[in-house]
Amino acid sequence: MISRKWFGALPALLCLAVAGCTSQPSPYKYTVVFSQCNNSEPYRAAQNNAMKKLWSEQPDVHLVVMDAQQDSVRQIAQIETAIRMKPQLLIVAPNERAPLTEVMKQAVEASIPVICMERDIVEPNYTSWIRVDNRAIGRMIGQFVVEALTKKYGEPRGNIVEIAGLKGVEAETNRKLGAHDIWDTYPKIKVVTESVANWSQSLAKDRMTEILSAVPQIDVVFGRSDPMAIGAYLAARERGRENEMIFVGIDGLSGPSGGISQVKEGLLAATCVYPLCVDKAVEIGSQILRDPGFKPDKIYTISSRLITPESAANSP
């Protein structure tokens, strides 16, 4: 009976073990919480790494990264708990617009400075929003596709397949709208199908495999992120159809598995750099921490650039 009772203590002992390992007197002056929507996407991992590196240059700052694992409810709960900790700065990369709006309001109301990164929310419940103009990015890719099709057929015509990210997210909506701003002016350019793959490379591969069975002639695959474009490429390669079409994406991460390398290797015809926004977030964030008189702008827009095989040669 005694052992049974002690067994009930197991959860608490586990807590003690885990929490004990992490609770030492804080040598830090500032706590910064970064609520990341999903660590498992390469773009997000690059953000986390940049965030850790830049904040580590400020030894009095303790950075905590919370991973919501692409679950808005989990992200809400994590931010609720973070608010109780009263950090000096909260940086949020929201998973979705509507779900995160209310909890970010709670953070602002608790007098915590909030920086919203790239994705927006429904109401401006943040101190600053660091945005990238996704519609402009969509237009850049749209224009590239028009030029590529013109080169292929002598006139702007062809069949396009779109692989969409998470619906309802600003990036998905505006990247699509931007590309269609361009394509809709050319009646012979047709989007034959759009499939949703929620930013996931493996889902994109599955969706593309189905599309390849259904659509006989494809000229361009527009993945709304590089991993999804690569997923589609892998599906086409399995069918031996990868040379029939070109693949374009967005993200343009550097590094050996990033989009820029994939353009260099010829897997992607082009990608657009979607800036990590981390440099700006850390720059504004540390000013908020250290300069009580600092009044940040409500919105900062970070510019982007197109990566083609020619420009990739000059990129890191």
Place this chain on the structure above:
Amino acid sequence: MNTTFWKYLRHHGQPFIGLLLILILGTVLSPHATDGTIVFLSPGNLTDVLLQQSEIGIIALAMTFVIIGAGIDLSVGSVLALSACVSALFMMVWNPHGPLVVQVGLAIGAALAGGALIGALNGLVITRIHLQPFVMTLATMIGVRGFTKWLTGNVNVDLAFGANPSGRFAELFSSKPFAISLWIGLAIIAHLILTRTVYGRYLRAIGENERAAAYTGLPVAGVRLAAYVGCGALAALAGLIHAARSHQGNPNDGVGYELDAIAAVVIGGTALAGGRGSIIGTVTGTLVLGLLTNVLRLHMVDSNLELMIKAVIIIAAVWLQRRSTGVHGDL
């Protein structure tokens, strides 16, 4: 009273001791907010936990009934998503105009009716065609998920903000006083049904030995059917809180919720084989899971560790159950 209390604690005490120790250690180890207060004990934090656990808590209440009746319901996560989407669709797409009461009332009514209907389908097939509960509810889990995705075109349906009826709905159902008192109120009702009514006695008897119960003339099919209908309806109710809290109907939400609910029930000491269990245990089990997550999050522990620790606790709880029933046969 004292002997009864100690006897109860000896037989059912394991989750309480776990809960008590988490509370004590949570307090001792709690980080202090930058203004010096003990974060863990702050009313704001504790009510955060109650709010965050209210969805699983409500589902777990109904799951307790199903499991005591020697069944299982794997479809609750899908029903939650269906309810969230149906209510959002009613307010935003199908019936976007009209007075607040009608709009919100219809959305709530349709969501709850849908949940109860799926529960009835589960119950009927299980009791009439004698399909195993695991298989039948696995099928509805898959089918209802597909139906929800088809209904929404696999696109999230966002609720509006402000004075719009859907905004008001979200405000009410996600508010702490409403969601928490709903959970507590339902827990009290469930406890009374299980311990003070004929239905509760029948359910336990059927879960303990269905054949014997049938021979003595108990309405086996009706009692089990009611448990599944209740489970569907409460999963739908949790779906309404979910829609309000996440401010949308998302056809992909609620995956794995059935396992969280079952975990809460099991940690609370309810026997998976049926026949024995308590609502107090289930509520305690739900709180153990919620507070554990909270303590770890307050310490900024990697969220993947949460899952690993949850796993260990579930194994421990089931092992303990088997051991205690094997050795004592009286738990």
